[in-house]
Amino acid sequence: MALQIDHLDVRYPGSAAPAVHDVSLALPAGQIGVLIGPSGCGKTTLLRAVAGLERVSAGEIRLAGQLVGSPGVQVPPERRRIGMVFQDYALFPHLDVARNVGFGLKQLPAAERAARVRDVLALVDLAGSERRYPHELSGGQQQRVALARALAPRPALMLLDEPFSNLDVDLRERLAHELRGILKSAGATALFVTHDQLEAFAIGDVIGVMHQGRLHQWDDAYALYHRPATRFVADFIGHGVFVPARIVAAGAGAQVDTPLGRLKNRTECPLPGAYEGDVCELLLRADDIVHDDDAPVKAEIVRKAFRGSEFLYTLRLASGELVMAHVPSHHHHHVGELIGIRAEVDHVVTFPPEPPAATFSEPNKASALE
Template sequence: MFLQVSQLSVRYAGLSHAAVDGVSLGLRAGDIGVLIGPSGCGKTTLLRAVAGLERASGGSIQLDGETVSQERFHMPAEQRRIGMVFQDYALFPHLDVGRNIAFGIHRLPHAERDARVAEVLALVGLAGMQSRFPHELSGGQQQRVALARALAPRPRLLLLDEPFSNLDVDLRERLAHEVRGILKAAGATALFVTHDQLEAFAIGDVIGVMHEGHLHQWEDAYALYHRPATRFVAEFIGHGVFAPAQIHLDGEYGVTVQTPLGVLRDVEECPLPTAYEAGLCDVLLRADDIVHDDNAPVKAQIVRKAFRGSEFLYTLRLASGEVLMTHVPSHHNHAVGEWIGIRAEVDHVVTFERGAGASAPPAPGVARAPSF
């Protein structure tokens, strides 16, 4: 691994718990890793420890085979050859774009420095804008200048701390795709921090979900969504809720799952009933597992609706009191308080012990329920 973090911990004086607690992750050369989680989960502290801006209290960090942090050793940030892009861009307002980018490569000969500035400006799609000043640029352009400045010294690793948080929502996701293309074109290895899932999915090759200083899972977006490692990951990624369920063995269908929406049959990767006492568990039902169907026997009341352009995200309540969510095409414009028919179409059954805590893992599933 190009970046190897092993059992890393960071503690602050006066706090009873570690800001980062025993985190291990690996990032291959040329890959983009993303750390995501709620405010205060430790993701920015972890990023700062990798940068050398925070001293680790335990564990180790290796970069390109070189140890930069371990017990009783802390390589200063300026010696790690790491580039950083911050939330506020940190551009010098009195310097034009060319001199902003050249700031970190001022020791290069003049001609070589100018050539590198032109090269990275072209890379970020701002060719010929050396003479502009930051206040003459849009927010997205300023962010690209900050990225170009970080790339100019050819860092071994690029760290980005919520770089799009000051931009509007539509621009953030689009810029995330563009920045991914820029980083890939540059062959850069990068670690990115965000609280926005769409940004994480748009830019990351591998994504880490953090909670209370712990890294719960470090995998690609598909695995996080369909095979969450803990109950917290299942709740945090995507839109979904947990509903009470009971797993049964059925002579005709093999394993079935009784839910408030009826019985799920012919399910894949479902645990056997013996995984839980009496087969009782909580099943994860995501918004895309619930289908609007006027002819379905199960009805639910719309308690909240959010317009997403091509679709609504409806929050629903069953007559029994359970709350669910569903994505519905936006031409189905139902009113809050209206009752609609719904049914479950679940491809990946993810279950947890009834009422388990955030760190609880799901029960292992079998490839396909056995038939008898």
């Protein structure tokens, strides 16, 4: 494995809880891994630990089989053969593109260094820009220079910490696809941090979802969406809601009773007995709900968001539950309208019911004064 992390903890001095706790993952050579999660989830701390910028409190980090981080081993960053690209690019404003890209190649003879600079600039589609300065480049071009500089020394691993965060949305989406092509053309192994799911899906071969310092799932995008390992992953990835459901025996398999009716012939869903009282909560994605005027179930539109080719409708069922649905945009209904819907669920994802939220009750004032 290019990168192997086993039961990793990273703890900041004075902190009650570790910033990263019991994280394990493996990234094969030539693959692109992406870490996503809400702010403060530990993804950047994990990246910094791999880079050697944070000390390991427990567990191990191995690069190409070599132990580089553990409570007793801390290989310095410059000896880890890692290329890094940060949010601000960190280009030297007084150096032209060629000298920025070749900054880490000073050990090479001049002719060989110049050839490598030309090669990586061509790889990032900036051939001929050697004599330009950073201030003469667009944000996207500066990001490419930073990437070329990181690739130039042929690192064993590339680390990228939200490199598109300073760019506008349209440019970010385009560069995400281009970045994947560049890394694949270079044969690079990379670990990428972002908070943007579309970026993660566009770039990653494998994606890790983090929350409160823990890695909940390390899998491809399809599995994260259709087979989430935890309730947090199910809730964090894509548009979806949880509705009450009950597992019902049906021959050798099972069916699921939901507020939208019974989902039949669900041999892949949990069998009766999997949950106490066979009661659970079913994940319904927006693409599990189909707009059908002839459907017996009607739902009220409470919100809608125009997405160009489709609307994202938030709908209230007669039972009070909310569901979401992607509907082609030529079905232009108004908030407050009732529309027919039905469920088409290919992947049954269920979790135990969440306990009811604790309610705050004000203490008896008379008693408090006694």
